[in-house]
Amino acid sequence: MTDLLAGLNPEQLRAVTWPDKSALVLAGAGSGKTRVLTTRIAWLLSTGQTSPSGVLAVTFTNKAAREMQTRLATMVPVNVRTMWIGTFHGLCNRFLRSHYRDAGLPQTFQILDSADQQAAIKRLLKSLELSDEKFPPRAVQSFINGSKEAGLRADKLPPALNPYEAKLVELYATYDAQCRREGVVDFAELLLRSYELLSANQALRQHYCSRFRHILVDEFQDTNRLQYAWLKLLAGDGGSLFAVGDDDQSIYAFRGAEVGNMRSLLNDFSVSEPVRLEQNYRSMGNILNAANALIEQNDGRLGKNLWTDAGEGEKIRLFEAYSDGEEAEFISDEVRSLKRDGFNLSDMAILYRSNAQSRLLEHVLVNAQIPYRIYGGLRFFERQEVKHALAYLRLIANPEDDNALLRVINVPARGIGARTVEGLQAVSREQGVTLWQAACASGGGRTAAKLGEFVLLVERMRERGRELPLAEAVSLAIDDSGLRAMYEQDKKEGEERLANLDELINAAAGFMPDEPAQALTEFLSAASLEAGEHQAEAGSDALQLMTVHAAKGLEFDAVFVSGLEEGLFPHENSMNDGKGLQEERRLMYVAITRARQRLYLSNAQSRMLHGQSRYPIRSRFVDEIPAELTHDLSAKVKATAKTNASTNASWRAVPKVGRVAADNSQGFRIGQSVEHAKFGSGVVINAEGGGEDVRLQINFAEHGVKWLDLRYAKLSAG
Numbered sequence: 001m002t003d004l005l006a007g008l009n010p011e012q013l014r015a016v017t018w019p020d021k022s023a024l025v026l027a028g029a030g031s032g033k034t035r036v037l038t039t040r041i042a043w044l045l046s047t048g049q050t051s052p053s054g055v056l057a058v059t060f061t062n063k064a065a066r067e068m069q070t071r072l073a074t075m076v077p078v079n080v081r082t083m084w085i086g087t088f089h090g091l092c093n094r095f096l097r098s099h100y101r102d103a104g105l106p107q108t109f110q111i112l113d114s115a116d117q118q119a120a121i122k123r124l125l126k127s128l129e130l131s132d133e134k135f136p137p138r139a140v141q142s143f144i145n146g147s148k149e150a151g152l153r154a155d156k157l158p159p160a161l162n163p164y165e166a167k168l169v170e171l172y173a174t175y176d177a178q179c180r181r182e183g184v185v186d187f188a189e190l191l192l193r194s195y196e197l198l199s200a201n202q203a204l205r206q207h208y209c210s211r212f213r214h215i216l217v218d219e220f221q222d223t224n225r226l227q228y229a230w231l232k233l234l235a236g237d238g239g240s241l242f243a244v245g246d247d248d249q250s251i252y253a254f255r256g257a258e259v260g261n262m263r264s265l266l267n268d269f270s271v272s273e274p275v276r277l278e279q280n281y282r283s284m285g286n287i288l289n290a291a292n293a294l295i296e297q298n299d300g301r302l303g304k305n306l307w308t309d310a311g312e313g314e315k316i317r318l319f320e321a322y323s324d325g326e327e328a329e330f331i332s333d334e335v336r337s338l339k340r341d342g343f344n345l346s347d348m349a350i351l352y353r354s355n356a357q358s359r360l361l362e363h364v365l366v367n368a369q370i371p372y373r374i375y376g377g378l379r380f381f382e383r384q385e386v387k388h389a390l391a392y393l394r395l396i397a398n399p400e401d402d403n404a405l406l407r408v409i410n411v412p413a414r415g416i417g418a419r420t421v422e423g424l425q426a427v428s429r430e431q432g433v434t435l436w437q438a439a440c441a442s443g444g445g446r447t448a449a450k451l452g453e454f455v456l457l458v459e460r461m462r463e464r465g466r467e468l469p470l471a472e473a474v475s476l477a478i479d480d481s482g483l484r485a486m487y488e489q490d491k492k493e494g495e496e497r498l499a500n501l502d503e504l505i506n507a508a509a510g511f512m513p514d515e516p517a518q519a520l521t522e523f524l525s526a527a528s529l530e531a532g533e534h535q536a537e538a539g540s541d542a543l544q545l546m547t548v549h550a551a552k553g554l555e556f557d558a559v560f561v562s563g564l565e566e567g568l569f570p571h572e573n574s575m576n577d578g579k580g581l582q583e584e585r586r587l588m589y590v591a592i593t594r595a596r597q598r599l600y601l602s603n604a605q606s607r608m609l610h611g612q613s614r615y616p617i618r619s620r621f622v623d624e625i626p627a628e629l630t631h632d633l634s635a636k637v638k639a640t641a642k643t644n645a646s647t648n649a650s651w652r653a654v655p656k657v658g659r660v661a662a663d664n665s666q667g668f669r670i671g672q673s674v675e676h677a678k679f680g681s682g683v684v685i686n687a688e689g690g691g692e693d694v695r696l697q698i699n700f701a702e703h704g705v706k707w708l709d710l711r712y713a714k715l716s717a718g
Contacts, residue, residue, distance in 0.1 A: 004042055004075065008035075015275045016040045018242065020049060022235075022269035024220075024262060025244040028306045029291075029593035030282030030555070033244050037218055038068055040242060042075040044214055052078045056212040056234065057085040060219045062529060065090070081512070084212070088227050089187050090529050092194040096185075097518075097525075099204065103197050106183040108398040108521050111528035115382065116403050117141055117186045123406065124175055127429055135171070143168045144175060148188035149256045151195065151226045182402050182434060195230045209236030220245030220265070224256035232268065241269055247302050248295050251549060251587045253579070262302060280306045280593075282555050284313025287599050290625045291592045297624055298582045306593075315631040317600045320618060323686045324563075324607040325697060325707075328364040330633075331560050334600060335370055335543060338558055345371065347557040349544040351591050353569035357562065358545055365543065375546035375554075381527050385487060385497040386504055390527055392477040395458050396465045397520050399436040402428075406435065412486040415450045424451070457481070470519045471509035478505070548591045559595035561588075564603040565616035588621045601625075606686070668696055668710075673718030679703045681718055 005013060012032060015025045016039045027033030041057060044050045059065045065087060069080045084091060093111065096103050112120060121137045121144075147157060154173035160166035179185060185193065198205045215235055217223070220243035223231070235241045243265055250259035265271060280288055288306040295301070317334075321327035335348060350361060358374065365372050381390070388411055394404035410416040427438040439455050442448040461480050465473040478484050478501050487494040487501070511526065513519040544556065548569075563569055569588065574580030592599060603618045668674065672684045679700040686697035694710045708715070 004039065004046060008039070009279050011275060011277050011279070012036050012039075015277065016043050018275070020240055022241045022265070022271055023243070024265050024271050024274040025242070025277060026274040026302055026304050027244050027246055027277040028280060028304055029246065029249065029590070030280040031277035031306070032281060033218070033246075033277060034064075034067070034071075036277065037216060037242075037244050038071045038075070041068075041214075041216060042072060045076045045078060050214050052080070052083045054211060054213050055083055055085075056091070056215045057083070058091065058215070058217045058231075059085070059087055060222055062087060062090065064218060081514075087529065088230070089190050092190040092230075093525050093529065094514075095194050096190065096197075097521075099197060102201060102204065103193050104180070105185070105193070106398070107518075108183065110184045110394050110398055110401050110404070111190070111525055112179075112184050112186040112403065113381075113528045114141075114187070115387075116184075116528075119406070120178065120184075120403050121171075121175060123402070123425070124171065124178055127425060128171075128174070130167075130171075135167070140168065140171055140175075144172050145186070145188045146256065147172060148192045149224050149226050151192065151229060153192075181432075183398060183400055184403065191226055191230060195226060195233065198230070198233045205233060205236070208234055209239055212239065214240055214242065216242045216244070218244055221247050221250040221259055221262060222252050222255075222257045223261050225258055225261075228258065228261045228264065235269070241265065248298075248304070248586055248589050249552065251552065251583060251590055253583050274302055276304045278304050278306055280308045282596055283308065283593060284310055284597060286312050286315055286629050287592060287595050290316055290599070290629050291589050293626050293629075294585060294592065294621060294624050295589045298585055300582075313597060316625065316629055317598070318622065318630050318632045318634065319600065319602040320632075320634045321602065321604045322606065323697075324360055324604045325364075325686055326688075327562060327602050327604045328360050330602065331361065331562060331600070332364045332368045332370060334560070335365075336368065338598070343557055345541045345543045348559070349375075349546065349551065349554070349556040349594065350560045350562060351546060351548050351551050351594065352562050353548060353571060353587075354563075355547060357568075361545060361562070370543055371541070372543040372545055375544050375550055383497075383500055385483065385500050388483055389474070389478050389481075389501055389504055390524065392458075392461065392481045392483075393474065393520060394524055395436075396462045396473070396477060397524060399458055399462070400434040402435045405439075408481070409454060412482040414454060414482075416447075416454065420447050420451070423447075465520070470511060470513070470523055471505055473520060474505050474508040474523075548587050551594050552590050555594055555596055557596050558598035558600070559591070560600040560602065561591045562602050563607070564601055564619040564622050565607065566619055567616050568607070569619055570621070585621065588619075601630075668715065668717075674698060674715045675718050676700070676708070676713065676715055679706065 005016065008016060012035070015023070015036050018040070025033070025036065027036065037057070041055055044055065045052065057065075057068060059068060065085050069083075069085055072078075072080045072083075072085075084094065086094070096105060096109070100107050100109065118137050118141055121140050122132070125132060125135055125137065125140070147154070154169050154176065157169055157172075160169055179189065198208070212234055215231060217231065222245070231241060243262075245262060247259050247262050250257060253259070266274070283291075283306075285308055288308055292305050319327070319330050321330060331350060335345070338348060339345060352358060352361075362372070362374075381387070388408055391404040391407040394401045395408070399405070406421065409421060424435055424438050424442070427433070428435050431438070436455075439451045442451045457480065461477055464480075465476055468476060484498065484501065487497045490497065507527075508523060511519070511523050513522040515522065548561075561569075567575065570581055570584035574584045601622055603616075603622065606615050668684050668687065670684055670687065674682055674684060674696075676682065676698070679698075680702055682698040682700035682703075684696050685699050685705070688695050688697075695707050696710060696713070696715070697705060697707050699705050
């Protein structure tokens, strides 16, 4: 026991050994919350206060759940695989698999990821002859998911305010009926169906309330209304809810997160005062002091103040550029300087509020030959070839899955065109059957023969796949479907796609199902649940670029927060909304607390964004940081640039917006129309240099933004 608690600071120890009652742990950034949560579980098990089957631990990512299981396995001698540790979606999937009959689901029900759900909505709109323009599938999807996350079925929604909203409600009901007919559920449905079943079935609810005497939740600030209601149901009257979170890092309101759930927990579970984890083990003192000063501007906080015994460290570096181009060049030069000082590129990150900001940064980094990666590229389970293979596997598990059938009915091409599919869908609608049933009863003729061949293919794969180990069944689906042969003929991308298919087989080989007889169904569920999580691409030492939202949970030795301008960060949509502005400030707090040693905050006086020139003022968030914590590099950098203007130095003075570039004998000005022999008409949006060394940045109507050297460009006034 002593070893288990060794190294905990006083507040961590207080949280870990909290009595058998509910608690709210306010865990600041870098305060060791994962250790506290995991050690709490290990302590409960080691002291005999509960058994492994009495613990329910909820995380927000599958990665976090796996890490918790791995840590626990080294701390206590129990089989952690028997414990209920997972995401809300994963745990609800497990619950519904155990009680599928009570939930009104087939045993082999499949999960629609976000893309599958959107495809199902598109199919529904087409069947009802509704325009995608009038009812954008994403908007319909958002309405359905938002309603479900509020715990409301279509018939429980408040009266529609207008005909458009009434149609959305109707679409929600029709979509629900379609999913029930096909035996599929989307992510939001997993939670809502679980909640409804627990609410309606008192005996089942009592069983789980008695079983899970200790419910622990990570990232509690990110829970939505339905998730909190589900937790309250499971906790019952006598259960203990141990929630760990940070109201200052609640940045997902756009996903339905309710930061107010933290205050609700204090009232609903009679928690008198939160446990505050304020000692930070990540960042230097000046960085933490800046974060504290910033977040103090928000109202309604539960309150905490981060501190460290690691020392104050270096001051926060500020830089105000004339243009977004100069800002990008500044960051590039600082990255090279840090690299020379011994920092690894992979330990540095450039953060931005909007993905649109990355283009210019990438352009400058490419020119500077600095390797970089965009964090959170296309995820494995969302890649085309993997989705195709999974669709075949879904048909093997459940041929009534219309989304899966539509995805691969003509992949690889087998002569089943759009008209044939539309005919099949018409039969499905008229007779109230699935597409698979319609295909099986397609009758005679050439079209029917093609459908018959597809039906036989799937039936053969189903028959053979049932008898094979999971990895062999996956390999069978890839080979027999023709996917492997199709990609072998693809000279451009085939090698990479085949490698991904082989990796899918590897994933199946390493998959450990809870019920071997349901291995394929469990594997498909796991694949759907994995889709939607950020995964940084593997590779050599490279600078990290990402949005601030993507950076949550990460940390770096040096962090650059770029684009700190009013309208950009804070975002223009939030500037006149009190709650929205507070969330933007929390987002800035997250950005600051990603940094361990060095923090750079930069802005530009002029910026091209979404094809438009903007002339913003510096973000209020920079001004909310005490001046004594910062060091402004702007004057120093620009003085160096002026001194070295005639050399090949990295820095060159950039004229202010609207001024003529220094000694520019040709007289081009910002905003002037120009003509180029190759690129056509354009507008000057920036200029830099002096004497004979002048470059103009021009936004060409047909060729986009380019930098041109006036010594060679041969421009004329437009």
